[in-house]
Amino acid sequence: MKDIEDDTTGKYLALARQIGTAKVSFPDEIIYGTILPGGFANLAYDGQYFFDSDHNIGLSGNQSNLITAKLGPTGFNEAINLFYQFKDDQGRPINPNLDLEVVVPWQLRATAAALFDAKTLSGGADNPNYKAATWKVNPWLTDANQWYVINKTPGLKPFVFVKRLEKDL
Numbered sequence: 425m426k427d428i429e430d431d432t433t434g435k436y437l438a439l440a441r442q443i444g445t446a447k448v449s450f451p452d453e454i455i456y457g458t459i460l461p462g463g464f465a466n467l468a469y470d471g472q473y474f475f476d477s478d479h480n481i482g483l484s485g486n487q488s489n490l491i492t493a494k495l496g497p498t499g500f501n502e503a504i505n506l507f508y509q510f511k512d513d514q515g516r517p518i519n520p521n522l523d524l525e526v527v528v529p530w531q532l533r534a535t536a537a538a539l540f541d542a543k544t545l546s547g548g549a550d551n552p553n554y555k556a557a558t559w560k561v562n563p564w565l566t567d568a569n570q571w572y573v574i575n576k577t578p579g580l581k582p583f584v585f586v587k588r589l590e591k592d593l
Contacts, residue, residue, distance in 0.1 A: 455583050456527065457564035460572055482513030495528065495535050495571045500553060503573040523576045524557035529565035536561075536571075 459466075463474030472479055477488040487510060493499030507519045528536050536559040545551050557573070565571075 451583075452562060453564055455564075456562045456572075457566075459583070461565070461567060461570060481511065483515045484511035484513060487511065491573075494569065495526070495532050496539065497553060499571075500526070500539060500556070500573070504556075507573070507575055519575055519577070521577050523578075525574045525576050526557045526559040527562050527565070527572045527574060528559060529568055529570065530561050530563065531568035532571055533561050 459474070466474055468474040468476075468479070470479055475490045477490045478486040479489065481487050488506060489510075491499055491502050491506065493502050504522065504524075507522055507524075508517070510518050512518050526536055526540070539551075539553050540555060540557055540559050542551050543554050
């Protein structure tokens with residue numbers, strides 16, 4: 425106990441900080457390290473793969489959340505089109521307003537920056553995707569070809585992390 429209280433070498437403080445950091449990043453680890461990359465092989469609530477082209481949504485029929493294009497103007501515009509087409513089980517649009525965030529592995533950071541942060545394209549024309557989305561690198565993403573678009577519109581929650589209390593375990 426005296427070693428911890430004195431911590432003359434600083435190792436316990438560093439260890440405590442590391443544990444705190446791991447706790448804070450745990451939701452990202454689960455979502456970006458497991459759920460999303462596994463979405464092409466693991467089933468979702470409807471028995472389809474998480475990312476699939478034919479999720480049956482009640483009166484709205486089949487809907488797709490699958491994009492196979494690489495990150496770029498074509499792939500991003502395909503994503504926007506999908507978001508505007510999403511409907512609830514009664515056929516009502518669920519994404520009338522978009523507040524998009526693109527999440528990429530570190531290998532795609534330059535591509536994301538060129539797509540969303542450059543005012544002009546390499547030929548000098550205006551960039552139609554300038555500030556169309558925010559973007560961030562997530563270190564849990566390991567496939568250099570996978571990228572994800574999330575609608576952060578208030579009220580919509582693509583994922584909900586439920587923190588359990590120890591007594592609930």
